[in-house]
Amino acid sequence: GKTRVIAHRIAYLVSEGVARPDGILAVTFTNKAAAEMRERVEGLLDIDCRSMWLSTFHSLCARLLRREAPHIGLSRDFTIYDTADQQSVIKQLIKEYNLDDAAYQPRMVLGRISHAKNRMEGPDSFENTWNPRDREIGRLFAGYTKALTEASALDFDDLLLKSVDLFERAPGLRDRYAQRFRFVMVDEYQDTNRPQYLLIKHFAAIHRNLAVVGDPDQSIYKWRGADLRNIMDFEQDFPEAVVVRLERNYRSTQVILDAASAVIANNRNRKEKALWTDQKGGARI
Numbered sequence: 001g002k003t004r005v006i007a008h009r010i011a012y013l014v015s016e017g018v019a020r021p022d023g024i025l026a027v028t029f030t031n032k033a034a035a036e037m038r039e040r041v042e043g044l045l046d047i048d049c050r051s052m053w054l055s056t057f058h059s060l061c062a063r064l065l066r067r068e069a070p071h072i073g074l075s076r077d078f079t080i081y082d083t084a085d086q087q088s089v090i091k092q093l094i095k096e097y098n099l100d101d102a103a104y105q106p107r108m109v110l111g112r113i114s115h116a117k118n119r120m121e122g123p124d125s126f127e128n129t130w131n132p133r134d135r136e137i138g139r140l141f142a143g144y145t146k147a148l149t150e151a152s153a154l155d156f157d158d159l160l161l162k163s164v165d166l167f168e169r170a171p172g173l174r175d176r177y178a179q180r181f182r183f184v185m186v187d188e189y190q191d192t193n194r195p196q197y198l199l200i201k202h203f204a205a206i207h208r209n210l211a212v213v214g215d216p217d218q219s220i221y222k223w224r225g226a227d228l229r230n231i232m233d234f235e236q237d238f239p240e241a242v243v244v245r246l247e248r249n250y251r252s253t254q255v256i257l258d259a260a261s262a263v264i265a266n267n268r269n270r271k272e273k274a275l276w277t278d279q280k281g282g283a284r285i
Contacts, residue, residue: 002213003033005246006185007040009211010052014045019183022051025203027060028187034059037187053181057196061159064166064177071170072162079153086110086144086155093143099136113141117157118193118225160195167202178206189214189234193225201237210238216270228269249275253282 006026013019028034038054053060062080069076081089090106116125123145126138148154154162167174184204186192189212192200204210214231222228235241249257257275264270 001246001250002187003028003037004040005213006187006211007037007044009185010041010054010183011044013183014047021047021049023180023182024185025053025060025181025183026185026187027053027055027057027200029056029191031056031059033187057199058156058159061163061199064163065154065159068166068170068173069162071173072166074154074162075152077152079151080159081148081153081155083110085153089144089147090140093140093147097136097139097143099140103133104136104140109137109140112137113144114155114157115225116141117161118195120161120194157195160193160199164195164198164202167199174202175206178203182207183209183211186210186212186214188218190216190219190228190231191221191224191226192230193227197227197230208238208240210241217264217267232269232271245273247273247275249277252277253279255282255284259285 006028010024010026013024014021026037028037034054034056038049041052041054042049053063055063065074065078066076069078079085087106087110090109091101094101094104094106094109116122119125123138123142126134126141129135148158167177181203184200184207186200191214200210200212212231212234216228216231219226219228219231235243252260254277257277261275
């Protein structure tokens with residue numbers, strides 16, 4: 001649903017001559033959604049969309065850093081570490097620090113590190129604590145950061161953080177990209193974290209033509225760093241924004257929608273909407 005909305009907006013902008021294909025940036029969260037968006041746009045416009053930047057956040061950042069990494073002292077040939085690479089580094093550090101690998105399981109340690117990075121916090125965020133285990137995780141975080149730097153490597157969280165760092169340390173470069181992309185679009189905006197939020201604000205800084213599609217009621221990734229404030233405060237960040245509520249549902253019966261709406265209405269941080277469908281009636285829940 002949300003991907004379709006963005007695809008049709010892109011097609012409209014290009015077909016009406018409002019925007020050139022290379023002046024459009026659209027980002028989503030999964031490779032599947034990005035591929036679906038691209039296929040929809042190409043089908044609607046019957047053109048090759050390779051000049052558009054339609055991708056996931058991480059692919060966008062990798063592409064940006066491959067071009068501009070020297071601005072922040074990083075080689076363009078940096079390596080991107082996957083989960084196995086990350087776990088290998090942590091296992092080696094656990095061994096070096098003589099820690100109990102049962103108490104400091106690599107997956108758990110990396111989860112804590114990633115959660116801190118999503119909040120844009122470093123190893124020092126683990127220091128002011130009464131818990132000695134947290135302090136050791138902070139030490140592993142510092143060692144992990146050092147190991148990746150020495151290997152000229154980035155993990156997936158670093159792709160976002162380094163891209164934000166790039167734009168903040170090279171404002172002239174930021175303005176060049178912000179000038180290029182006249183229209184910026186974001187799918188599943190309720191799932192964005194702090195670095196993603198800042199990155200999008202940088203890209204939209206000049207033209208301020210930012211369209212986001214999202215639903216606070218569908219925000220389920222807080223454990224992965226998603227910050228609900230990004231969508232709840234959108235009108236404060238962009239007071240000129242126009243809000244369009246897409247309240248028609250094509251998948252469920254009205255019985256389902258009424259029940260779901262009654263449950264979610266108890267949430268404090270949400271935006272009101274009234275879901276409806278042509279599918280009247282339906283089996284009771």
